[in-house]
Amino acid sequence: MDNAIAVAPDTHAEDHHHAALPQLRHHFETEEQQREAGTFGMWLFLLTEIMFFGGMFFAYLLYRNWYYDAFVVASNQLSIPLGGTNTAVLITSGFFMALGVWAAEVRKKGLLVLFLVLTIAFGAVFLGIKYVEYHEKWEKHHVPGASYDIKEFVNPHAYGLNEKPLPPDMAQKTQIFFSLYFAMTGMHALHMIIGIGLLFWLLARAQRGDFSSGYVAPIENFGLYWHFVDIVWLFLFPLLYLINRHPV
Amino acid sequence: MHISPVLWQFLMKWLTNSALFPREASTIAPYADALYFFLLLITVVGLALVGTLVFGFALRYRKDRNPVATQVEGSTLLEATWTIIPLALFLIVFVWGALLYFRIYNPPPNAMNIYVVGKQWMWKAEHPGGQHEINALHVPTGQPIQLTMISQDVFHSFSIPDFRVKREVIPGRYSTVWFEATTPGTYHIFCTQYCGTNHSAMIGEVTVLTPEDYKKWTEGSTSGMSLAQNGERLFASMGCNACHSGNAAARGPNLAGVYGSKLRLANGSEVLVNEAYLRDAILNPSQHVTAGYAPIMPTYQGQISEEGLIDLVEYLKSLKTNYRVQQTLTTSESNNQAAPATPEVVKP
Amino acid sequence: MSEHIHDPANITNPEHADHHIVSPLQYTYVFVALLVGTILTVVAAKIELGIFNPIVALAIACTKAVIVILFFMHVYYQSKLIKLTVASGFLTFLVLVTLALSDYMSRAWGLW
Amino acid sequence: MSATSSTIVNLPDQKTATIPKKNYITAEDGLLSWLLTGDHKRIAMLYLISITFFFFIGGAFAGLIRLELLTPQADLVASDTYNKLFTMHGIIMVFLFLVPSVPATIGNFVIPIMIGAKDLAFPKVNLLSWYLYMVGGLFTLAALVLGGVDTGWTFTTPLSTHYLNTHVVTAGLGVFIIGFSSIFTGLNFIVTIHRMRAPGMTWFRMPLFVWSNYAASIMMVLGTPVLAITLVLVVLERTIHIGVFDPTLGGDPLLFQHLFWFYSHPAVYIMILPGMGVISEIISTFSRKRVFGYSAVAFSSVAIAIFGFFVWAHHMFIMGISNYSALVFSLLTMLVAVPSAIKIFNWSFTMQKGSVTFETPMIYAFGFLGLFTIGGMTGVFLGALGMDIHLTETYFIVAHFHFVMVGGMLMAFLAGVHFWWPKMTGRMYPESLSKLAAVTTFIGFNLTFLPQFILGYLGMPRRYHSYPAEFQVLNVLSTAGATVLGIGYMLPMIYLAWSLKYGAVAGNNPWQATGLEWQIQSPPLTENFIETPVIDYEAYDYEWLAHKTEQEVTTVG
Ligand code: HEA
Numbered sequence A: 001m002d003n004a005i006a007v008a009p010d011t012h013a014e015d016h017h018h019a020a021l022p023q024l025r026h027h028f029e030t031e032e033q034q035r036e037a038g039t040f041g042m043w044l045f046l047l048t049e050i051m052f053f054g055g056m057f058f059a060y061l062l063y064r065n066w067y068y069d070a071f072v073v074a075s076n077q078l079s080i081p082l083g084g085t086n087t088a089v090l091i092t093s094g095f096f097m098a099l100g101v102w103a104a105e106v107r108k109k110g111l112l113v114l115f116l117v118l119t120i121a122f123g124a125v126f127l128g129i130k131y132v133e134y135h136e137k138w139e140k141h142h143v144p145g146a147s148y149d150i151k152e153f154v155n156p157h158a159y160g161l162n163e164k165p166l167p168p169d170m171a172q173k174t175q176i177f178f179s180l181y182f183a184m185t186g187m188h189a190l191h192m193i194i195g196i197g198l199l200f201w202l203l204a205r206a207q208r209g210d211f212s213s214g215y216v217a218p219i220e221n222f223g224l225y226w227h228f229v230d231i232v233w234l235f236l237f238p239l240l241y242l243i244n245r246h247p248v
Numbered sequence B: 001m002h003i004s005p006v007l008w009q010f011l012m013k014w015l016t017n018s019a020l021f022p023r024e025a026s027t028i029a030p031y032a033d034a035l036y037f038f039l040l041l042i043t044v045v046g047l048a049l050v051g052t053l054v055f056g057f058a059l060r061y062r063k064d065r066n067p068v069a070t071q072v073e074g075s076t077l078l079e080a081t082w083t084i085i086p087l088a089l090f091l092i093v094f095v096w097g098a099l100l101y102f103r104i105y106n107p108p109p110n111a112m113n114i115y116v117v118g119k120q121w122m123w124k125a126e127h128p129g130g131q132h133e134i135n136a137l138h139v140p141t142g143q144p145i146q147l148t149m150i151s152q153d154v155f156h157s158f159s160i161p162d163f164r165v166k167r168e169v170i171p172g173r174y175s176t177v178w179f180e181a182t183t184p185g186t187y188h189i190f191c192t193q194y195c196g197t198n199h200s201a202m203i204g205e206v207t208v209l210t211p212e213d214y215k216k217w218t219e220g221s222t223s224g225m226s227l228a229q230n231g232e233r234l235f236a237s238m239g240c241n242a243c244h245s246g247n248a249a250a251r252g253p254n255l256a257g258v259y260g261s262k263l264r265l266a267n268g269s270e271v272l273v274n275e276a277y278l279r280d281a282i283l284n285p286s287q288h289v290t291a292g293y294a295p296i297m298p299t300y301q302g303q304i305s306e307e308g309l310i311d312l313v314e315y316l317k318s319l320k321t322n323y324r325v326q327q328t329l330t331t332s333e334s335n336n337q338a339a340p341a342t343p344e345v346v347k348p
Numbered sequence C: 001m002s003e004h005i006h007d008p009a010n011i012t013n014p015e016h017a018d019h020h021i022v023s024p025l026q027y028t029y030v031f032v033a034l035l036v037g038t039i040l041t042v043v044a045a046k047i048e049l050g051i052f053n054p055i056v057a058l059a060i061a062c063t064k065a066v067i068v069i070l071f072f073m074h075v076y077y078q079s080k081l082i083k084l085t086v087a088s089g090f091l092t093f094l095v096l097v098t099l100a101l102s103d104y105m106s107r108a109w110g111l112w
Numbered sequence D: 001m002s003a004t005s006s007t008i009v010n011l012p013d014q015k016t017a018t019i020p021k022k023n024y025i026t027a028e029d030g031l032l033s034w035l036l037t038g039d040h041k042r043i044a045m046l047y048l049i050s051i052t053f054f055f056f057i058g059g060a061f062a063g064l065i066r067l068e069l070l071t072p073q074a075d076l077v078a079s080d081t082y083n084k085l086f087t088m089h090g091i092i093m094v095f096l097f098l099v100p101s102v103p104a105t106i107g108n109f110v111i112p113i114m115i116g117a118k119d120l121a122f123p124k125v126n127l128l129s130w131y132l133y134m135v136g137g138l139f140t141l142a143a144l145v146l147g148g149v150d151t152g153w154t155f156t157t158p159l160s161t162h163y164l165n166t167h168v169v170t171a172g173l174g175v176f177i178i179g180f181s182s183i184f185t186g187l188n189f190i191v192t193i194h195r196m197r198a199p200g201m202t203w204f205r206m207p208l209f210v211w212s213n214y215a216a217s218i219m220m221v222l223g224t225p226v227l228a229i230t231l232v233l234v235v236l237e238r239t240i241h242i243g244v245f246d247p248t249l250g251g252d253p254l255l256f257q258h259l260f261w262f263y264s265h266p267a268v269y270i271m272i273l274p275g276m277g278v279i280s281e282i283i284s285t286f287s288r289k290r291v292f293g294y295s296a297v298a299f300s301s302v303a304i305a306i307f308g309f310f311v312w313a314h315h316m317f318i319m320g321i322s323n324y325s326a327l328v329f330s331l332l333t334m335l336v337a338v339p340s341a342i343k344i345f346n347w348s349f350t351m352q353k354g355s356v357t358f359e360t361p362m363i364y365a366f367g368f369l370g371l372f373t374i375g376g377m378t379g380v381f382l383g384a385l386g387m388d389i390h391l392t393e394t395y396f397i398v399a400h401f402h403f404v405m406v407g408g409m410l411m412a413f414l415a416g417v418h419f420w421w422p423k424m425t426g427r428m429y430p431e432s433l434s435k436l437a438a439v440t441t442f443i444g445f446n447l448t449f450l451p452q453f454i455l456g457y458l459g460m461p462r463r464y465h466s467y468p469a470e471f472q473v474l475n476v477l478s479t480a481g482a483t484v485l486g487i488g489y490m491l492p493m494i495y496l497a498w499s500l501k502y503g504a505v506a507g508n509n510p511w512q513a514t515g516l517e518w519q520i521q522s523p524p525l526t527e528n529f530i531e532t533p534v535i536d537y538e539a540y541d542y543e544w545l546a547h548k549t550e551q552e553v554t555t556v557g
């Protein structure tokens, strides 16, 4: 009943790989196959991320249309200089990541390490600025929850804000804006933190020279993740910071 | 043959108590049942068909009789058949179901309105004449009844199986359902949306009365104040009349006759004023500012109970002229007493 | 397909694409474009455009996202499979948005 | 060699037969070698053990539910205990049992082999997915031990966010984590099916089991994250009161419903599709015939996966969505029901002109066909708007989903476990005992859940701890049925465990099936194949098999 593919012969079944590279996993036939599988897998993972953030983007869309006035005023509490800088910082970080991928592809170890460090640095700056923003919200009682305070929005002129006063019922709804703001940017920041953690690991491996011999999949796939996180921010910035910013 | 007494009891109980179908006690019920029987029919036919095919083929072509299988690739004609026939049947079901849905959820214009407030874990019914009931509802036969329902806390769902009607009772927003009872008797009210610990105790009874009995019941159980009258008192005591006095100089619009009218809003859109709109106008005034007015009306969110809102809404609905408003204004300004009960206030 | 050439990497497969290296110069173009986009979006927000404000903002954001996806993320050089995958994610998101919004928009009493 | 005329079972001579010394089970020893394994077959076994464990916990809760409902009064447990019972029953059965049941166990085991791969594309991710499952399961158990949750498996807001003080956060996080386990399984399958097919294994040569798991995987990858973010928002709402779903703060509780069902409707197809794949394999094998309308069955899986994303609001018909969108969703629901009907008829016609035998997996498959037809058709009742008003939130729904999930998927799962048991373990289960179990389950099942349709139409609401006395008789029937059903499920547990040691040695291909997995030794080697197989035949090509067997006979001679 036995045939060629059925039962193990006594000889060792494994040594038919012709001089496989060390990073080639046993169940792939070629490195090409492994690389493409990795990229595809990463993209599928990013699909789930799209839907993950998608849920929040939908909530945002809904409430922005329902409570537009509240969203305008609350959005105007965010700082464009900080948000804009952060956008630039994140784009820069992404740029260095892209260069990192290139450096790995052309097998330049030194450049790769440099670019990874820069990616981390700009990522950290982003988080730093984010922290400053969060802190300010905290001081102003703009963090949703028990300490949330709407008095500024009901009575902006008394607080030196150049905004239309909101009727109290609408002012209440600013809390929804800030809920979404914290949920969305918080999730984004969480992704950044995880990303930076992974970057340190990649950095260590890069220094060891793991990625300077043509094996670039981890760098490439991490790059995809990092760019995806950038893209989320590219939407968050105009949606959260730039509602109705023109003088009325 | 000897049957154990327990089993016997059970059998008797079932035969006498448990029908296979609930009673048809509303005008909707026969319509719902008709669709149900149609669906049952296609299910039974479909199941019989599948059963015949499966067992027919399995027995006819069992290995004993047909030791060697003949390979068949498939058949586009057959595929088309069993795509199109079920699809057609399902589409019929869809259209039929949709017609039934609109029949159940579109009340006739002459329906009598009763308010229902759901909260963990009881139903409160408020009749326009001021009768309050808890976990009970009295309705006459032969009269379409519309229920305007709202929840004070979580989702509930108001269901009367014998009438085949049911609707979710939602926090923060009115939902409606209507029925016309046909047979006097008592029927179950269930809360069918899971609402916490005592969900299964949130039940009650509808009592369907003949119109004469219903009249007797309304008279016998009135509390003396109609909803509109309660609303009038609230209107004065909450100071609504300070702005909605009906004077030309008043800061708020004249509310007489506003119910049922079309309002033009400051943002240019036009809305029909119904119960839901009135309620929302009191809780979230700034979200629909009437054209020509400043958004100065304060919100009453958290200050009025759902029952209070119902009273106010009923009052505003009954408000045909401004005469009463101005009267309450003077009384409430001179002494903070309740407005005198006026029995002639319109009952719908 | 009855010929069985040994094709483990699916080279003859439409799902396959060669590994393409994007040059640093190209990355720099993208980088500059993104920075310009950021400035544009801030500027656009400060101009009164009525309902076009959010539309312009979204259009710029989408353009930026597409550039990032195509070049930073190499999708431009990838196989059809990857392109389809990326598209399907955004499509599903659109399904969520359109069908759910259709409910909100058609509620009779609506807040819309 | 040739078996008796009414069976195809073809076992090697038991006196000389042995289990191959070298196989994935004996490859390495020690607990650690299992806990750190990357072998898809071993991970499948880990899953099999863990989901069985959770199934029996969920089943024990079902038993308690049925016991409580024996009498109309609230006597056995207090009402909040009852609520916790059905909540934990629902959560465990759906997320910890049914969603991973076929894909993570059987799928994990056979998909790579079926397409001629040595493993899934990402073995480590596969292992991670099991660990996530276990961690999520532990969270759920923790919620249980700490005092339970009583939100219902649907986590309905604002009840879950503001009105309960049970362990919603713990359970929510548990489900969140399990969600990622399922995402990773789906992701792994998709990549594997796209990238790891052996030479010659074209899309239309793949067994239908692979197609249906592929379709289910798409839904896992695209749907589950929406559930994840929804649960995150619920948890945030509970802990820091952010108010996205809170009507008193201006949030919309229906938004929660939209997001929840955006996942949970596709989830019901995640639950049924892999089971449908099992049925395709089994009906073909025991009819000795290629599945009728192969491509129709394959494409109907994909159609279900796509259209499954368009119908979620049929769970919200009376919840206050707009009438117009109710119309749209009802129409789409009718459309999505059609591909299932297509499959049922194709399976029936597969037996036409076949050579049908009645081994246990086939008996379960017959059960599936009948019960799923009933369950599916009652789904159509619920999809019809006006009918749904009366039926929603009653026992009719309970009966509907048990018919599709238990009568459909659980039957398919058991069918699959029996079918691949010889491949997984190298040994046969006892045939007559298992037939008995299959019949017992079928009878018990109908006794349990048929009365519930009547109850539902009579109006008995679901999630009711006590009920009006006139519903008692039907409830007693249902409880009696559940006892029979319980026995029906205990039996396989016992004899399958027994067969591990005492079952007959199965040989490579006891069913004489055509799938690649049957052409290798059982239990398989760690690497599955000695050399990469080259596929030159369609799935379910019994002539190829006959030819191959002949050749072997001549060569071995
Ligand atoms: C495995 C799980 C599974 C599957 C496959 C299905 C399949 C279907 N379900 Fe079900 N459903 C659930 C699990 C499932 N469901 C669960 C868990 C709930 C409750 C959730 C909760 O509230 O807790 C639910 C609830 C539910 C509702 C919501 C009810 C309500 O809350 O008011 C609806 C409404 O449309 C529905 C419809 C359908 C339909 C139309 C199908 C279709 O896909 C069925 C298609 C199949 C067929 C149609 C059968 C085959 C047809 C034939 C053989 C043709 C017969 C021949 C002729 C007609 C000629 N289901």
Ligand code: HEA
Pocket: D055, D056, D057, D058, D059, D060, D062, D063, D064, D065, D066, D086, D087, D089, D090, D091, D093, D094, D097, D098, D151, D152, D153, D154, D398, D402, D405, D406, D410, D448, D461, D462, D463, D464, D465, D478, D482, D483, D485, D486, D487, D489, D490
């Ligand atoms: C895969 C999914 C799955 C499975 C397999 C089952 C299996 C069973 N379910 Fe369940 N069920 C759900 C999914 C499932 N259920 C869901 C999602 C809900 C909704 C929850 C909610 O409303 O939130 C639900 C709700 C639900 C209810 C409604 C509760 C209510 O609304 O008040 C009932 C009532 O009869 C019930 C019964 C059963 C029974 C008798 C079984 C049987 O098939 C189980 C048989 C198995 C055993 C019995 C275990 C084996 C035997 C033992 C461990 C020995 C001990 C046995 C006894 C003491 C009898 N289930």
Ligand code: CUA
Pocket: B118, B119, B120, B121, B155, B156, B157, B191, B192, B193, B194, B195, B196, B199, B200, B202
């Ligand atoms: Cu109220 Cu259930």
Ligand SMILES: [Cu+2]
Pocket: D264, D265, D268, D311, D312, D314, D315
């Ligand atoms: Cu559904």
